[in-house]
């Protein structure tokens with residue numbers, strides 16, 4: 001049961017993953033356990049068991065955070081069994097003195113930095129400080145069951161689970177029990193998008209029936225917690241699929257982590273290649289249904305208006321550069337929708353009637369699909385950037401009343417002569433106060449989400465997102481502290497934080513280019529972006545935005 005070398009063990013983060021068909025026996029599932037990167041703690045109870053143990057032992061001890069050391073079956077002299085192939089194990093025992101020292105160092109390891117990106121499930125999509133990427137970085141969850149062949153204190157993770165958790169064999173992880181919300185209905189997922197391009201085992205072109213595969217997954221995994229980024233390995237019609245969760249939306253507050261239920265709508269994606277998806281519902285299900293508790297989202301008194309209809313639109317408002325457009329684009333893309341992004345001012349035309357025509361043309365393909373295909377129409381998404389330019393309060397403009405005509409036309413198009421059930425509208429604005437209230441009525445932009453400036457934790461997440469590639473390629477100097485940078489950038493928007501990273505990289509590149517020659521003189525392997533590059537970039541970006 002060999003320990004990994006110290007350096008490797010340090011770099012190993014938390015372990016987690018989807019349960020795959022071999023590691024979960026639904027009858028014995030104990031419920032999800034959260035694996036999180038915490039400093040190791042000594043065992044609190046010698047009777048704490050994770051493997052080969054009874055339900056109750058698991059329940060009574062699972063609250064303890066335990067240090068674990070990964071091993072594999074071969075090391076333990078075990079053969080792969082038919083029912084538990086490819087299982088590696090993580091064994092638990094009291095930490096040695098040197099491991100406790102590691103634990104003290106652990107928080108500064110690159111693995112920890114990477115995992116700090118993880119956050120507990122957001123309480124609301126309306127949280128203005130959460131980036132879409134940050135929504136994808138939840139603590140991984142896994143459902144554990146007792147397995148007789150494991151020794152006391154061991155847990156088993158398959159390859160997909162280790163990959164998702166960036167966990168190596170022999171690495172230490174800590175595990176703690178995860179308590180889902182008591183209201184399980186609100187913890188159910190309403191929508192799940194799975195990307196199948198991770199299915200490496202598929203050698204020849206395969207046709208996958210989306211409807212049947214969806215039913216199979218729901219039968220098999222109903223009641224399991226699914227998280228964004230997770231890879232679920234499963235065998236269907238003799239083919240092993242690795243399904244990566246690219247989008248998951250919960251019933252309550254659009255929490256992206258929740259139970260797969262028989263009512264969860266599943267959409268599949270696969271890059272053009274070996275997997276051809278057929279029988280996919282051409283129109284992904286509505287992302288927002290009456291199952292959402294609108295009151296808890298801060299929208300009172302509209303539930304009875306919305307009934308079971310889909311929400312038609314969302315208004316994203318707040319200061320510039322904090323990801324409004326990005327959120328809209330990501331959601332639209334992941335929903336596999338036909339997306340049109342238009343900037344409000346680009347629709348405006350001084351020639352009489354041209355603006356109205358532009359608006360009409362925008363809606364034409366959507367109306368056509370709705371009339372022709374009805375329920376089978378693909379989902380269309382229109383993203384209106386700078387919406388205030390075309391949705392300004394009526395009665396304010398002096399002169400021709402041109403703006404009022406356009407607002408009326410836009411409202412008419414959104415309502416549709418035939419209700420447009422195939423349309424989802426995102427409108428973004430920095431000036432919520434300028435928008436005509438009529439747009440905010442039910443059936444139009446029913447949900448308003450304020451996306452404000454990021455707070456400290458959100459700034460750290462955003463910086464981590466934008467430095468992830470640098471970190472991965474070892475281009476970040478060891479002295480760079482994202483945490484410090486987050487402290488230094490109070491009041492910066494997401495776009496400004498992205499600018500800080502770009503500017504720091506640019507400064508580091510400059511150092512490696514010979515003056516006057518524009519020739520790279522550095523050593524690619526030794527290229528590092530330094531803490532001082534970031535510090536200078538913070539000031540530079542502030543100056544650019546007139547904030548210094």
Ligand SMILES: Nc1ncnc2c1ncn2[C@@H]1O[C@H](COP(=O)(O)OP(=O)(O)OP(=O)(O)O)[C@@H](O)[C@H]1O
Pocket residue numbers: 129130131132133318319320321322323324325326327385428429430451462465493494495496498
């Ligand atoms: N929360 C965030 N997480 C990660 N990156 C972000 C975030 N917010 C902004 N960014 C970065 O800033 C860029 C600009 O963001 P985006 O255009 O979506 O902001 P916006 O709120 O729509 O701004 P505007 O009101 O000016 O249109 C994004 O493409 C992204 O790179």
